Amino acid sequence: MNFYKTEDGYGIRSKSSISKDRIKSDPAFQRTRENNSEFANSATSGKILRRASIDIVSKTKDSKLSSRLMQAMSQVKNEDLISIRGQRNVAVGILTAAGKLPLKGFNFNRKAILMEVLLADVTLNTVTGEMVITNFTPDQKLRIPEGATHVEFSGGFLNLDFTTEIKDLQLSNVVNLPINGTNTTVTLTPVAPAAGTGLSFYLLKVAFFQELNGIQYVLKNGVHNAVQILEVL
DSSP states (O other): OEEEEETTEEEEEOOOOSOHHHHHHOGGGHHHHHHHHHHHHHHHHHHHHHHHTHHHHTTTOOTTHHHHHHHHHHHHHTTOOSSOTTOOOHHHHTTSHHHHTTTTTOBSOTTSOHHHHBOSOOEEOTTTOOEEEEEEOTTTSBOOOTTOOEEEEEEEEEEEOTTTOOEEEEEBOOEEEESSSOOEEEEEOBSSOOOSSSEEEEEEEEEEEEEETTEEEEGGGGTTOEEEEEEEO
16 A cells, blocks of 8 residues: 555555556557556646746646646547547647637636636737736725735736647736726736747736835745636637
8 A cells, every 4th residue: 555645635545566567568458558648648748838838827836736737638638539549649639629628717726716816807819919907906806815915917928839849938018016996907918929830828827915115025925826828729
């Protein structure tokens, strides 16, 4: 038996008596090898997306991001209706409309879901990459964590090719606002269009800060920060 510890507590599992060499060569484990191959592709694809978006996801991810993203990628892989069993992959599945759905609305921090943090509508222009939040009043349209004095908005515009792993992430301007009753319009525009032959991902980040003696500090190491993939095209 193997014992292990997670953030949810302790767990236990039995150790397999089947050797890795047998799984790799025994015809009886053909299905297992196929499943393992597709599982590995989903895990790798999740890693590719995490690394490609690290500049905007930093200080917003939760401890189970890797496993949650791998599950989403597995759903994307299932939409590969071309490849043979054991070779279905994310790069093909995500080219379909159904294959994009598991990543649309994906939150990188399960403890801070964007639609629960930001109580205002976001308008996205997929041609220019511009994101706009109109009539935004911070103390009315945010779920404000204790101790927060300021909120910051930023956008990420990512072009990513899962086959070549070529990526281009362009960040927007940053809008930092005091959390008060002032009404404003938040406009985020990429510094430059994301370039490449891959798919386009549009990400929005909401981060909270506490100001002390004129300096803003990330609130509680970013546990309340949210990043969501708004759209995949």
